[in-house]
Amino acid sequence: MLVRKRRRHGPCRRQALLALLALGCVLLLLGALHPPPHALPRAPPAPQAAGRSPQAGYRLDFGDPQEWLLESEEEDQEYGPLPPLVSLREDQLLVAVASPRAGRNRSRGGRGGGYRLIPRPHKQQDPAAPERDWAAEEEDGEDGEASEEGERTALSREEAPSARSPPHRRGSRHPLCLQQPPPADSLPTASVVLCFHDEAWATLLRTVHSILDTAPRAFLKEIVLVDDLSQQGQLKMALSEHVAQLEGVKLLRSTRRLGASGARMLGAARATGDVLVFMDAHCECQPGWLEPLLARIAGDRSRVVSPVLDVIDWKTLQYYPSEDQQRGVLDWKLDFRWEPLPERERRALASPVSPFRSPVVPGGVVAVDRHYFQNTGAYDPLLSLQGGGNLELSLKTWLCGGSVEILPCSRVGHLYRNEDAHSQLEREAALQNKIRIAETWLDSFKETFYKHSPEALSLSKAGKPDCTERQQLQRRLGCRTFHWFLANVYPELYPLERRPRFSGKLHNTGLGFCADCAAKEAAPGCAVMLAPCRDGEPQQRLEHTGRSAIHYGGPGHLCFDVRREQVILQNCTEGGPAIHHQHWDHQENGMIVHILSGKCMEAVVQENNKDLYLRECDGKASQLWRFDNVSTVDER
Structure with missing residues (x-):
């Protein structure tokens, strides 16, 4: 009976053992798929700077070669509040990919979940393989012909980062730049905002790595990549994987096409550095390019500055350093162009490496204080995709109290493409x-x-x-x-046109008197007042050509000037910034506007005196003037 009973229950016991084994396998499988937090693979340690100097910058050491794929543990991530930029909507942001450090910080207590780093096998590179030159990259395409947008320089995404960095062009900077004192430790930090739309893979990565290789780690807060709805497959998952390896680099993707200005505003909203450096995605940074930009803005946060842009030929990728001092200007079609720095401004520079003014900032690389950029309206959000942002930014900066400069000791190569015909x-x-x-x-x-x-x-x-x-x-x-x-800023833009020339006595319409000097003998500093009009009186004979000086008719070379908003006589100046204090515009409505201040000349009655002062233009009778004679002349 016992034998018969053991045989009857033997299959049940085997089934129970098999069930226990199956349960154990399931638990092991679940443990492998969902390890506890302490068992998750850690991101590689933060790379250390190796022998950084202000000239050489730093290089990143990634340790053991491996790829990291950054995944969000939750579908809906919180990105925090946006700075108050005009017309910037959260629904323009599709996905954000952060660096390994950012992922670790977020998973340790950030809002909206964390990031999970998954190690993936990395293809080893042959250590004996020679490093490629940028101008000798392999061409893409089976037919051997160059494709559009620089894809002829396609670079395999499996190459090591060091092979992607272009060789630095020595000797581009003036020797005096190397004698500049080292940058102060108190310089502001920079966020480099790099926007792209279907940029060639090699060009984009070379730009990123040239920034990392040349910008001192102490001053480079981050690189913010903004994908403006690219369609190329290589710029999707492959780029996300590559960015996940880089320390201090984040990737934003837009849900719709924004254009250069809109994409830069999106990147600026996510930047955290003190200074925003907007850069095109086809540049090559030279050692020492960042520090002069930061130092100049640290001296005055209302400055908008740009490096000297060297030329990289879009066909041969040959690097051509810019020799002459060139400034950005506009014409009356509002097109941007380069022109040599005028001789009078060149002579006014303290040295060949002194910063110089530029009417228009080139759009390739622009640096601006982040708070100043936001507080002055950023880029115009209603500009379309087809450019104009650098011109609007320049005019706004100049007219609203800032300045635009180009710094000779900062140099960046810019790849200039042959523009295709637009639709x-x-x-x-x-x-x-x-x-x-x-x-x-x-x-x-x-x-x-x-x-x-x-x-x-x-x-x-x-x-x-x-x-x-x-x-x-x-x-x-x-x-x-x-x-x-x-x-x-740009007097050369004055149009050659028929401008009015005025002469004779200057009558005030409201009070019926004429402009004269308060003293019997005119001298510099004499206050201009109203006196009874007298024919043939040399001191009351004035000459004025539209939008220029008002010349006084008495002995000496005197012109109308301003001191503490009172109109006085001063020696006429032929050049330099003081000449602009003596510029006036007699408008068709009779008002005479002081161009520097935008205020109008007004006769102010005080006891027995009728002196001339600058006041806000409101068209009252005491602000209306007329000359005896009016003619026209062709000049700027």
């Missing part, structure tokens, strides 16, 4: 941007723009853009008139 819609979008800039910033000079651009004039007749928000910004910031820009 009709793209050309119209570019014209719409120019119309918006003209209607916002050019005041009465917008008519000169329309005269030089008949296409823009025709397009504007269909409907003018709504510039209300930007004009409110002008009033809030107390911006100057475009007259001031022409007189102080």
